[in-house]
Amino acid sequence: MSDWDQAPLVLRKKAPKSSTLKTESAVNQARRQGVAVDTQQKYGAGTNKQHVTTKNTAKLDRETEELRHDKIPLDVGKLIQQGRQSKGFSQKDLATKICEKQQVVTDYEAGRGIPNNLILGKMERVLGIKLRGKERGQPIAPPGKK
Helix, strand or coil: CHHHHHHHCCCCCCCHHHHHHCCCHHHHHHHHCCCCCCCCCCCCHHHHHHHCCCHHHHHHCCCCCCCCCCCCCCHHHHHHHHHHHHCCCCCHHHHHHCCCCCCHHHHHHCCCCCCCCCHHHHHHHCCCECCCCCCCCCCCCCCCCC
């Protein structure tokens, strides 16, 4: 006979999953066997902490100021619309040229958009008119001429 046939055969059980180790019956069985068992109560375990009242609730209740985002002024929306129409662009054409969605151009023209200097700067370059500052509506000088 060869050494291959005489080698002992070892079978191993799979280790139990961590979820089965945490059950109450598994913990009790481990205690009976004399294994050291460490159980800890997690902080706030079993409670829904997202709905707990905070100390600032009364302060928030006293607050009367309504906080809202700034919106594009309507006169800027009209300037965008006039500049776009003078160039013969549709809202979709302008949106494509400034790499934004058509909804952004629609919101800016209707005065619903939240001002973003990057978007306004792109619109100024494409339309050729100032949309920010004191000189709103004035044409922008082409680059290199001052």
